[in-house]
Amino acid sequence: MTVHAEFITLLIGIIAVLVAASAVGFVLKQKIGQGGASPTVENLNARITAWWGMVILLSIAFLAGRGGVIMLFAFCSFAALREFLTLTTKSRADHWSLAAAFFVVLPAQYWLIWIDWYGLYSIFIPVYAFLLLPIVASLRGDTQDFLIRTSETQYGLMISVFCVSHVPALLYLDIPGYEGKNVLLIAYLVVVVQISDVLQYVWGKLIGKHPVAPSLSPSKTWEGLIGGVLSATLIGACLWWMTPFTVLQSAGLSFVITLMGFFGGLVMSAIKRDRGIKDWGHLIAGHGGFIDRLDSVIFSAPIFFHLVRFWWSLT
Amino acid sequence: MKAFMALMTGEAILLFARFMTAVRGIWHGIEPVPRQRVYFANHTSNGDFILIWAVLPSYMRAKTRPVAAADYWLSSKLRAFIGQEVFNAVLIDRRPEDRDHDPMELIINAVDEGSSLIIFPEGKRNNTEEFLLPFKAGIYNLAQARPDVDLVPVWIENLNSVMPKGEVIPIPLVCTVTFGEPLDVDKDEDKDAFLARASDALVKLSETVRRASS
Known part of the structure; x- marks a missing residue:
């Protein structure tokens, strides 16, 4: 993927903003001094540091090309799904359907993005995962909270995988005069x-x-x-x-x-x-x-x- | 060469554990300082001590040895390598009829050499509906023999959902490891009272974890 003048301009702009933010954070911290502590300032500085990390990660992914961007967002999906499913209702009977959500559905969705199969990736989770995962769960026979369990798992997949995967999907839109950008x-x-x-x-x-x-x-x-x-x-x-x-x-x-x-x-x-x-x-x-x-x-x-x-x- | 392999295997196992659980250590009433300690934790999975290991700072990890079952960790070459070389476990045999050593002696030797230990006082993985299994006497005997060593309760949250017994594929879910205040040891306390107190300390710790997250 070639580096565009627009990308460099944007990056310079963002870095300028972050440098300014870091400077403000530093001055605020100095003002409070060693003795005092302010959770708001601590939080602000932590956020600014995290912003730097995000900008660096995104830039590396952009420079690495399609593969890099897809890998980055696949990992974001993985981390988001891991957080989401930690809080949902589950039972032992869901073990296989949850494993499938992580290790089959998630990689499949990003693979479909990679090969640009729009017709399938746009319905893969809403149709196929939606129908197949409850079947896997039902085979284990536990009916306690079944509707809640399957709904929450499906919602987690929609939010963490389906929606997030539309970010790298933007790479494949065919816009006249905008090729390669x-x-x-x-x-x-x-x-x-x-x-x-x-x-x-x-x-x-x-x-x-x-x-x-x-x-x-x-x-x-x-x-x-x-x-x-x-x-x-x-x-x-x-x-x-x-x-x-x-x-x-x-x-x-x-x-x-x-x-x-x-x-x-x-x-x-x-x-x-x-x-x-x-x-x-x-x-x-x-x-x-x-x-x-x-x-x-x-x-x-x-x-x-x-x-x-x-x-x-x-x- | 073997030591290098062990180091690499250890790092690979830790990386995998972090990938699956994004594990986070919470120090609740105690600090992560390099002091000799015996960590006692709830036990639901073979990965339990790996999570404790993962959240200990590296300068503490090197001096911390899990106490584990020889009848499990010596049952194959791979397990023996991981148990002995990678995690430097104190391996004790749970079967009194088959063993040629006194488990308590091995544990106390390890303490006298300056190691911190990770023990699971329930004695085996808890796959029941019970919150905790009744504690075995070992932790009491250890406390009586070496009363100066801090006994630190450790609550491992959620690992049983990641890898329930009998499942082959782990599910990635966020786990936490919470360290609580050390137990006081009283020379005159009787065994049952002490075990009940130790068990209570874990239950209380688990409540603070659940209050914080729910």
């Missing part, structure tokens, strides 16, 4: 959605007063939602040069994916609240688990994929 679509999606997360957090901290869904998440406010989505949409519009879209189209798509990202966070909060946990895991210091960081990408990726495929792609 598809990796920039992934960069665009991830950057816009993640910046929106940060801006929602910042707007919410600055002026947030009215929670959108108080029983789900007191930190998600209308002020944060509107401020975050609008400012991220503005940034998305300004990134039109790296996409096949016009400025207006880019604004429209950014608006849709940031909104989906917001609601993804809301739905995942509802699940966490139900299970009585704060974070999905502890894999990424400062960010909780993989799902905590990916929830907005998970909800926006399939929609972004299908919108772009419908209006821009030849295939």
Whole structure:
């Protein structure tokens, strides 16, 4: 995969932002001094460090080409599914269907992406896994909570594998005049959605007063939602040069994916609240688990994929 | 050469364990400092001591030996290699009629050499509905013989769902290993009272884990 001028420009921009963020984090830490400790600043610095890690990982994957990107997101799916299924209802009778979810369904989905078999990867989990995994579970004969067990496993697969796999699937869209640049679509999606997360957090901290869904998440406010989505949409519009879209189209798509990202966070909060946990895991210091960081990408990726495929792609 | 093979095998096993469980150590009322300790944990899977090993910092791992069953770990060449060379286990025979050594003596020798130990006081893997099996006397005898060594309760959460007994393929699920406050040892305490207290310490630790995560 060739390195594009657009990619370098974006990378320089992101690195500049991260350097500034690291500097701010460092100054805040110095200000507090050795004596005091502030969980907010600690958390901020942990997040910034994790951001550096993510940018480095994504860049390496992009440079490694299709294989690298697919491997990276297959691993994200694996980690997300591992977190998700840790919290679902299971019994001994599910052992084979759960093993199949990890070691058959997940690799098969990414293999189908790799060979670009759109007709199968877009229905593989919603149809084949949906029908076959409950059959495997039912053969073991345990009926206790059967519907709950099969539903939760299927939901975990949809969220962690099906939705996430639409990110690398963007590599295969056939957009006239945009050949060989598809990796920039992934960069665009991830950057816009993640910046929106940060801006929602910042707007919410600055002026947030009215929670959108108080029983789900007191930190998600209308002020944060509107401020975050609008400012991220503005940034998305300004990134039109790296996409096949016009400025207006880019604004429209950014608006849709940031909104989906917001609601993804809301739905995942509802699940966490139900299970009585704060974070999905502890894999990424400062960010909780993989799902905590990916929830907005998970909800926006399939929609972004299908919108772009419908209006821009030849295939 | 053998030592190198053992080191590589050990690293490979740890990498695999981390891949499957994303295991995380939680130090709850005790710090990971290089002090001689006897860790006692719940036992549901043959991977239990591997998870404890995985969350110990490497400077502690090198000095920590699991106490394991000779009748299992010597039953094949591969197991013997993993048990003795890789994990440097203190192998004791659970069958009184077949053994040529006193298990307690081997354990106390290991403590006197300065090793930390990992023991499973239930004596075998718990595949029952019971929360914990009744503790065997070994932990009491060890505490009486070497009262200065910290007895640290360790709760391993979720590994039984990853690899239930009788299954061949493990399922990747997130596991935690929680270390609790050391038990006080009282020279005059009788065996049953001590075993009950040790067992309670594990139950309490498991409750803090479940409260934190659920």
